[in-house]
Amino acid sequence: MSKQIVIIGGGATAVSAFAHLAGSSGVERVTFVAPGPIGLGTAFGTTDPALLCNTSVDVTALKADGRSDFLDYLASRGHPAHRADFAPRYLVGQYCRERFWQYSDTARRAGTRVTHIRDRAVAIDRHTDADTDTDATAYRVALAGGGSVTGTDILFCAGADNPVLPPELRPYAGHPRLMATPYPSHKLRRLPADARVLVLGTKLSAIDAAVTLCRTGNRRTVMTSPSGMLPAVRNRLVRPAAPRLRQDVWAALAASGTPEGPADDTALDRTVARELLSAIRAGAPGARVARPRLSGRPATLLREERHRAAAGRIPWEDVMAELIDTVNAQVSRWRADVRARVLPRYRALMTRYISAFPLRNATLLDGWLTEGRLRVAPRYPERMEPSGTGWSVRWPDGTTETFDHIVCASGYRVAPLTTTATGVRIGGGAADGAAVEADDAGPRPEILETLRIRLRPDGPAERIWALGAGAGARFPIVNYLRAAAQHAAVVADQLGQYSPGTTEPLAERTAL
Template identity: 45%
Template sequence: MGKHVIIVGGGATGVSLFSTLSGVTGISSISIVDPNPVGLGTAFGTTDPLLLCNTSVDVTSMDPNGESDLLGYLTGRGWPVHRDDFVPRYLIGQYCRERFLERRREAEQAGVRVRHHLSRAQAVSPIGAEGYAVELADGRRLCGTDVFLCPGLDRPVIPDVVRDHLGNPALAVSPYPVEGLRRLPENSRVLVLGSKLAAVDAALVLGRARHRVVMASGSGTLPAVRTRLRRPETPRLDTVAWSGLSPDSPSLERQVTRLVLTAVAQAANGTALRSQTSVAARPAERLAEELEIAMTGRAHWQDTIAEIIQTVNDISAAWRHTTRSAVLNQYRHLISRYISAIPVRNARLLLGHLTDGTLSVVPGIPQSVLPSRGGSGWQVRWDGAPAEHFDHIVCAAGYHKPALSRLSDGTLRLDGASGPRTDPYISSELRVCDPLTGKPERVWVLGAASHRRTAIVNYLNTAARQSKAVADRFAAAKPETTSLVGRLA
């Protein structure tokens, strides 16, 4: 009897895993659980060509090795793209969707039963020696021998200042889908809470319609600007030195800083780091300077980013979660600005809106937000300033990482429900382990769900590398006898 696989999440990570697992021998069925069409998750489900992926074609591929599979897909369909290009996100959604349909057809021709269940997974429960039951939000129960958790980022962060107003039609909990932003009345005044990638998307969509936008965040800073993000042809990092890092060293953060700066210096061929970035205080001035630096080929730091992400993920995988989190927190500002930098085209558009006065960026979150008298819009007050009127508010402060917790009976909750629970232990092979024996279970976590083991997860190349490694181990594992038939109970 073959294995019955359940993949929770049908976004890019789930498709990447499905693409590698679908050709593994010994699998009888694969079930995908996702309330959305497979391949069209939050990140790549948009249809607006204005919204670009902020990673280049080279690293935005479901195959982490060799030439970008996305590059081959696009050029094969007549798109004149280069490995360094940033393409509209809807193209990546199409790529994921078509790759899924292709691999599904191949798997079914090989006798594998493939099903997509349009629901949300809430829990995974062990069912003796037989395997696991995945509880669905619609009340169904899907049974399988092996479960792979690949949920995406779909729970938006709601700033406390607006939490009491959830449900108000003049408050959007997320910029997506952007069709909601397009329906705003002409010449609206909009407050966007956030200043990073989701907020940039919101500002671009609203700016195109000539709305007046204020972006507000604790930092009040925009991402840096880059012209590419690609894998290096020649490694620049000192892998021996990185491998020698001790998570228990009191100087760990200083050592990481030194290794990163050394790599940047090598990429820059002696160009000083201070000439690769801007320290201007005003957002418009800083954006203009960093746009000019990128366009004149002086943003050498960008050519170390892909290698740094991979190295940090690999090296820190063996660290304790608390150590990894502490180090990442020290570099949170750098991660949000440089690892999550924006393409030149987006920077140009933002700068145009800043220059013509339809966009402004302010540091700090409002002290209070109250519905305007009469029920039209909002009265927003910053500390020490008079109240301002806004017609609409958009939350764009990012997304919560997937919640995964274990109950006393061994059940894994995926929905963040309240009650006594513990954080599950995730092995270096991305498997959930029994808390008493340490024995790995037949439950894996990938992509955003692996954040307790993997440092930087919001990156398709990371998910693709995880998918290949997990599928290879899965294929090499000894077959186990099972009486499951991949059924719904």
């Protein structure tokens, strides 16, 4: 029996999975299930040339190994790109879309039928096909439109495209002056040139919102978030010429982090700090390595970091790509309770430095902050409620301010998977940011190191794989195309090792 692969999702992760499978023998068909065009997901589906990647061309490719395929794509289209550049995100979307067509040709030449069903998947259930004479497990993917499609292997690549509406704004979901997400950015560009806009968020999508709002007109934009911190500033995120992190030391961290291990969390923190410092110093001998900054006035910090970046004095930036790979590879092997205990302590650090943003955007923000067109509020509002045609916002110091619009840039959630008697239910899908929490109620499947899911602790690994953001319960850093491309390679390797209807693969590649 040949493989019938269903890829749920149509963003960069889905295309990366396809890139690793196209041309393989024994694949009868690949069916994409995604409501929109393949290749154009949330982050890279933009058409706005002002919205930049925060990852360099070097690590923003559909295949993680070797020379950057995105760099080759840009060069072949006449774009003067360097591997350290932060490309506009719409170019990544075009790259994914064109590669999708190319890989479709490759697959068809190998005898694989490629189809795209424009719908959302709402459930995956085990299903035995009475028409086949094998007892091989197949899966039925139920669609929101009422139809279904079956497959022997299911790749869940649905990204994180459910906008998060902060709880205090949920009663106002659908309000005409409340935007659940800053995308598509033309919605923001259409706001009146003198609008007063509150942006909820201070991370990458909030920076996109500020760039879109402040670039034209004379709008007054205020950014606010519970942390009040902007990401750090960087010049590049590229793979190092030679490794600087000692994998044996990082591999031993899990043991030192377990309650019964030889050392406590303090020892783990010390090891992490020592290893990072020595890796940073190895690349920048004699450089002063400043302590990570997780508090302070955002505008002052931004100015300092912008100047340091412009002067080429960001010694930590060339360790980041290797650090992300290392953390994903090592932490995914830790026990779930160790991950749950250790990772939250590092969350703020990872958010600020691993998701640092490009100098070009930092320079724009600094300029608008200086001109007074942009402000980063030191605190998060105590209350936000509709008032007249706009919003009344009360700050913790007791003052009240009015805004014409509120734009949520408070992050995205992955479509929640909950287990059912025969498979999983896929929640989410509300474009207005209405809470996905209700969809979330119920037991979660476990994501194994192989990226396969298991419905119950004593159950078998299903032939359902979670890639990209869907694997976030196992891998700490998934909002990154390189991580998704690494997942795609791991899954393709496992799929290549066996056929449906035969016994399970002899060995499963797990290491990233």
